[in-house]
Amino acid sequence: MFHNPLKLCTYISFVASSTRGFSKQAQKLVYHEHGTPLRVVSIQNETLDPLDTNEVIVKMLIVPVNPADINTIQGVYPVKPSLPAVPGFEGVGEVIEIGSGVKDLSVGDRVIPDTQHLGTWRTYGKFSPDLLMKVPKDVGLTEISGITSNPCTAYRMLKDYNQLSPGDVVIQNGANSACGQNVIQIAKHWGLKTINIVRNRDDIDKLKTYLKSLGGDFVFTEEELKGILRDPSLPKPKLALNCVGGNSATNLLRTLVNKGVMVTYGGMSREPVQIPTSAFIFKDITLRGHWMTRWQKENKNSTERKTMMNELTELMRAGKLAAPAHKFVTLTNFQEALMNTMSIQGKSGLKYYIDFRQSES
Amino acid sequence: MFHNPLKLCTYISFVASSTRGFSKQAQKLVYHEHGTPLRVVSIQNETLDPLDTNEVIVKMLIVPVNPADINTIQGVYPVKPSLPAVPGFEGVGEVIEIGSGVKDLSVGDRVIPDTQHLGTWRTYGKFSPDLLMKVPKDVGLTEISGITSNPCTAYRMLKDYNQLSPGDVVIQNGANSACGQNVIQIAKHWGLKTINIVRNRDDIDKLKTYLKSLGGDFVFTEEELKGILRDPSLPKPKLALNCVGGNSATNLLRTLVNKGVMVTYGGMSREPVQIPTSAFIFKDITLRGHWMTRWQKENKNSTERKTMMNELTELMRAGKLAAPAHKFVTLTNFQEALMNTMSIQGKSGLKYYIDFRQSES
Numbered sequence A, B: 001m002f003h004n005p006l007k008l009c010t011y012i013s014f015v016a017s018s019t020r021g022f023s024k025q026a027q028k029l030v031y032h033e034h035g036t037p038l039r040v041v042s043i044q045n046e047t048l049d050p051l052d053t054n055e056v057i058v059k060m061l062i063v064p065v066n067p068a069d070i071n072t073i074q075g076v077y078p079v080k081p082s083l084p085a086v087p088g089f090e091g092v093g094e095v096i097e098i099g100s101g102v103k104d105l106s107v108g109d110r111v112i113p114d115t116q117h118l119g120t121w122r123t124y125g126k127f128s129p130d131l132l133m134k135v136p137k138d139v140g141l142t143e144i145s146g147i148t149s150n151p152c153t154a155y156r157m158l159k160d161y162n163q164l165s166p167g168d169v170v171i172q173n174g175a176n177s178a179c180g181q182n183v184i185q186i187a188k189h190w191g192l193k194t195i196n197i198v199r200n201r202d203d204i205d206k207l208k209t210y211l212k213s214l215g216g217d218f219v220f221t222e223e224e225l226k227g228i229l230r231d232p233s234l235p236k237p238k239l240a241l242n243c244v245g246g247n248s249a250t251n252l253l254r255t256l257v258n259k260g261v262m263v264t265y266g267g268m269s270r271e272p273v274q275i276p277t278s279a280f281i282f283k284d285i286t287l288r289g290h291w292m293t294r295w296q297k298e299n300k301n302s303t304e305r306k307t308m309m310n311e312l313t314e315l316m317r318a319g320k321l322a323a324p325a326h327k328f329v330t331l332t333n334f335q336e337a338l339m340n341t342m343s344i345q346g347k348s349g350l351k352y353y354i355d356f357r358q359s360e361s
Helices: A005-018 A067-074 A141-145 A150-160 A178-189 A204-214 A222-227 A246-255 A277-281 A292-298 A303-317 A331-342 B005-018 B067-074 B141-145 B150-160 B178-189 B204-214 B222-227 B246-255 B277-281 B292-298 B303-317 B331-342
Strands: A024-031 A041-048 A056-064 A092-098 A110-113 A124-127 A132-135 A169-172 A193-198 A218-221 A239-242 A261-264 A273-275 A286-289 A326-329 A351-355 B024-031 B041-048 B056-064 B092-098 B110-113 B124-127 B132-135 B169-172 B193-198 B218-221 B239-242 B261-264 B273-275 B286-289 B326-329 B351-355
Touching: A024 A124, A024 A331, A041 A124, A041 A331, A056 A141, A067 A331, A092 A141, A110 A141, A141 A303, A150 A178, A150 A239, A150 A292, A150 A303, A169 A178, A169 A246, A178 A193, A178 A204, A178 A303, A193 A204, A193 A222, A193 A246, A204 A218, A218 A222, A222 A246, A239 A246, A246 A261, A246 A273, A261 B277, A273 A277, A277 B261, A277 B286, A286 B277, A326 A331, A331 A351, B024 B124, B024 B331, B041 B124, B041 B331, B056 B141, B067 B331, B092 B141, B110 B141, B141 B303, B150 B178, B150 B239, B150 B292, B150 B303, B169 B178, B169 B246, B178 B193, B178 B204, B178 B303, B193 B204, B193 B222, B193 B246, B204 B218, B218 B222, B222 B246, B239 B246, B246 B261, B246 B273, B273 B277, B326 B331, B331 B351
Parallel strands: A169 A193, A169 A239, A193 A218, A239 A261, A261 A286, A326 A351, B169 B193, B169 B239, B193 B218, B239 B261, B261 B286, B326 B351
Antiparallel strands: A024 A041, A056 A092, A056 A124, A056 A351, A092 A110, A110 A132, A273 B273, A286 B286, B024 B041, B056 B092, B056 B124, B056 B351, B092 B110, B110 B132
């Protein structure tokens, strides 16, 4: 992580000083009211009080900026941290100091949040260890920092809603989203075939090539799918994953086998899902929704969750579950990350991460 | 069944003649092509050939005229009898003659169809016994003649889609439909509460009183429901039953508890079901469909089916599952029944039955 020896020295000297119990200077993003993120979010200095016996101090390393973070700042997400709040559901950090009563974490451990809303957009945070989950150090930071949202969402949607066997087919729209890319990679690993639907664009061939390189079997634009809906050579999916809504969702549904399932986990078109009555009655289609935040809460200590985390980190370690194309910004450039994430699917096509690795205070 | 001694005599003399193996004169409705029922359906005389050893002759008594019969004649229903075809999914008849090899049925048994499409709109029919199910004689003819569609649909929808306990709440639109009335009565018997939504009309108070007399706990018009959607005193249903679609379905959905289920079994508004993305993701709503024809086919010899038929006939015998308000027409007046059933929810508000009890040929 610290490839620059100078930085490593600084880091060691910081740890040495902080473990002596001095207050720690830190920076965080904060909002005092809900509203447009660019208006309500600002940087703030803070002094971390000395540790309690059952606390740890975490130096954040990188945090992904997710649409859910934006919606939470706007006040339109069902998770409502009390105000003023530090944004940020996800991220990865390193434990740099532990209280004398802490048993399950050590200095140097790498951790991610293990609670509904930790507030990760900060250089340093003082947390109770039961809000954190230790993760392996030999997994890429970019990958592991976002593991609890998109990779977990992709994993559960492929596993929980219809029983799939190798060779079975899954169709998804928004296939180039961060989650969509994870769906392709996990499905590939499990021997499932994917039909991936994306919006048309100038460099569509490049995108098709990229999604196929991740393991996608078919990639079609929305218009291309419409043209082949009744084509008998189009394999019939047992599962559809919808993060768009509107006509796009209706078209996914039309491709399904009888007794197929469509799972909605996003609504980028801002249009409702429209279902013809006949799909319910005569095709016996089931419609479900998936919200990873609820699943994590309801399954916090479950075997399924441990199995999932192990399998996902293993895939990341093996290079089979890559982070989406992305850009790092420093904390002071957070507004660029906000702006990008607020636009539908990200105008740049890149996922933004705030990178704290070079911040010293 | 035959309260008139004269009719009984005629009947006995007919049986006596038919059991001697003479050909039997009968009448049936028939259509040679799909289309508007009033245009394509006509009465036809036929001569039933003498019985094979493994056949029975059934004299039909009464048959309900269902929307599914109309849609099948129109060619827009997924069940497609080969043409020319006799319409009619349901009905009740009496076995008047049996072949020498028939073991499970006797002359005098009362029977209903036990197959996807028997073609019941006929005075007499010659059938294989495995297409028939024997039913008790002490249950009202009107009730038992329609048992396999609406009562079974209501029963399965209340049982199979969300686990309900006494005191739990169910909401339904089209509550005054034949199926809706069955839902009210079965729910009442099981200790479930019902919120019943109907379209506004001149005699709305009369309808409300009637549905409450069947056991409905609440009856609201569509407009009244809209006004109380956010009223915290409105009990939160775990199950919604939708036979309308469009805005009506969306409003049902809005009343559901988290993890609630909406089952669609009809689309009288001819508008698709529209679901906001947030209902899937944050309320974890599940949408399903129910088609009784499929269920009957998939569960023909199941214990669940036997249990259901026993429980429903018991309710009918006890007067707790009444047929909807109805009108009988003779076979020659079949066009009145077709016209009424073709109009949405029946212009007359009555369910039509063809009554063969007075027909002698």
